[in-house]
Amino acid sequence: MRIQTVANARLRFSRRFHVPPGQTTRASDALPARRKQNSARQFIVAWTTILGGLGSFVATSNDAPAPSQRPAAARSDARPDVRKDNSWTNDMVWIRGGAFWMGSTGANPDEQPLHEVTVNGFWMDKTEVTNEQFEKFARATGFVTMAERKPDPKDFPGVSPEKLVPGSVVFHPPEHAVSLDNHYLWWKWTPGANWRHPEGPGSDIKGREKHPVVHVCWFDAAACAKWAGKRLPTEAEWECASRGGLIRKPYVWGEEQTPNGKWRANIWQGRFPGENTEADGFRGTAPVASFAPNGYGLYDMAGNVWEWCDDWYRPDYYAHSPTKNPQGPPESYDPDEPGVPKKVLRGGSYLCSDVYCTGYRPSARMKSSPDTGLSHTGFRCVKDAPSPAN
Numbered sequence: 001m002r003i004q005t006v007a008n009a010r011l012r013f014s015r016r017f018h019v020p021p022g023q024t025t026r027a028s029d030a031l032p033a034r035r036k037q038n039s040a041r042q043f044i045v046a047w048t049t050i051l052g053g054l055g056s057f058v059a060t061s062n063d064a065p066a067p068s069q070r071p072a073a074a075r076s077d078a079r080p081d082v083r084k085d086n087s088w089t090n091d092m093v094w095i096r097g098g099a100f101w102m103g104s105t106g107a108n109p110d111e112q113p114l115h116e117v118t119v120n121g122f123w124m125d126k127t128e129v130t131n132e133q134f135e136k137f138a139r140a141t142g143f144v145t146m147a148e149r150k151p152d153p154k155d156f157p158g159v160s161p162e163k164l165v166p167g168s169v170v171f172h173p174p175e176h177a178v179s180l181d182n183h184y185l186w187w188k189w190t191p192g193a194n195w196r197h198p199e200g201p202g203s204d205i206k207g208r209e210k211h212p213v214v215h216v217c218w219f220d221a222a223a224c225a226k227w228a229g230k231r232l233p234t235e236a237e238w239e240c241a242s243r244g245g246l247i248r249k250p251y252v253w254g255e256e257q258t259p260n261g262k263w264r265a266n267i268w269q270g271r272f273p274g275e276n277t278e279a280d281g282f283r284g285t286a287p288v289a290s291f292a293p294n295g296y297g298l299y300d301m302a303g304n305v306w307e308w309c310d311d312w313y314r315p316d317y318y319a320h321s322p323t324k325n326p327q328g329p330p331e332s333y334d335p336d337e338p339g340v341p342k343k344v345l346r347g348g349s350y351l352c353s354d355v356y357c358t359g360y361r362p363s364a365r366m367k368s369s370p371d372t373g374l375s376h377t378g379f380r381c382v383k384d385a386p387s388p389a390n
């Protein structure tokens with residue numbers, strides 16, 4: 001085996017990730033079976049170790065002096081002098097929940113059937129998690145993302161150990177027009193690429209503090225969410241939130257892709273993958289909240305980076321999912337890559353165009369192996385807490 005095996009292990013994505021049918025299966029076939037089976041268990045153990053000693057990110061501080069320090073007269077006051085620190089709500093919005101139409105009628109088969117779903121209310125990050133936010137998590141915990149870890153030789157039997165180096169898969173636009181049948185022409189396995197070095201060694205995130213973090217896999221995202229006292233959204237919560245109160249609209253802002261001729265999200269304009277006209281103002285990721293929010297005050301629910309959800313992926317889930325607070329199927333199944341468990345991603349990215357990938361639609365679904373992050377993969381968190389009225 002060659003080092004490409006490692007690339008394949010982190011390059012498992014579907015046709016709507018700009019990969020034609022069949023090629024994802026080939027990539028999966030190159031993956032050692034033990035790696036497929038063990039990856040989830042290994043990294044769950046890792047989080048437990050790392051997170052075990054940490055408290056919740058959201059402190060409930062009390063600025064009042066301790067009871068023993070108060071004057072006697074104050075103690076006679078029956079009202080407790082306790083104030084909650086709710087400053088965490090500054091970066092989150094309350095999504096009221098309720099019933100909404102999930103899916104679509106005429107798009108990809110896995111978005112069908114259109115069905116009514118009800119979700120409970122929850123808090124959601126206004127923006128994708130940024131580099132500076134993720135850096136706080138990494139600094140506080142010492143967490144090392146999947147892309148920063150040296151692949152374990154035990155998971156890659158037959159691969160020379162010196163070839164097992166940390167890295168990730170980076171988008172490299174070809175200089176000439178290319179066939180859309182071969183994704184290796186624009187996705188490159190890049191040793192040393194990770195969230196701190198999005199394009200590989202020599203690149204960094206200086207000046208990109210407000211950009212969404214990328215090259216994070218599902219395990220990385222879930223660990224960060226847990227540290228913050230939050231969690232990843234369910235797919236139903238994500239879609240409910242993305243619609244911003246609109247009913248069965250094709251875009252999170254309404255009916256037209258470019259109302260009044262203006263782009264409303266950071267996606268791709270031009271002939272993918274070689275020509276990027278940057279008509280929306282951004283070639284790669286954009287600082288979060290560069291475009292107007294949706295009806296719920298959420299930014300970049302279309303485009304910029306894909307966002308991990310908690311659910312396992314199945315294309316047929318909507319046919320029999322619960323109507324109230326669906327949590328996703330108990331097991332994943334992707335007919336493009338049977339045997340490779342996959343989690344759901346939502347919202348599309350700066351690489352989505354209307355001729356090849358329309359992942360920025362609120363009903364569009366994506367799937368990827370939970371140990372795989374790429375240069376357009378990020379996340380945002382949600383939190384269960386009382387509504388603002390309470």
Ligand SMILES: [Ca+2]
Pocket residue numbers: 266267268269278279280281282283284350
């Ligand atoms: Ca763009």
Ligand SMILES: [Ca+2]
Pocket residue numbers: 128300301302303304305306307346347348
């Ligand atoms: Ca997004």
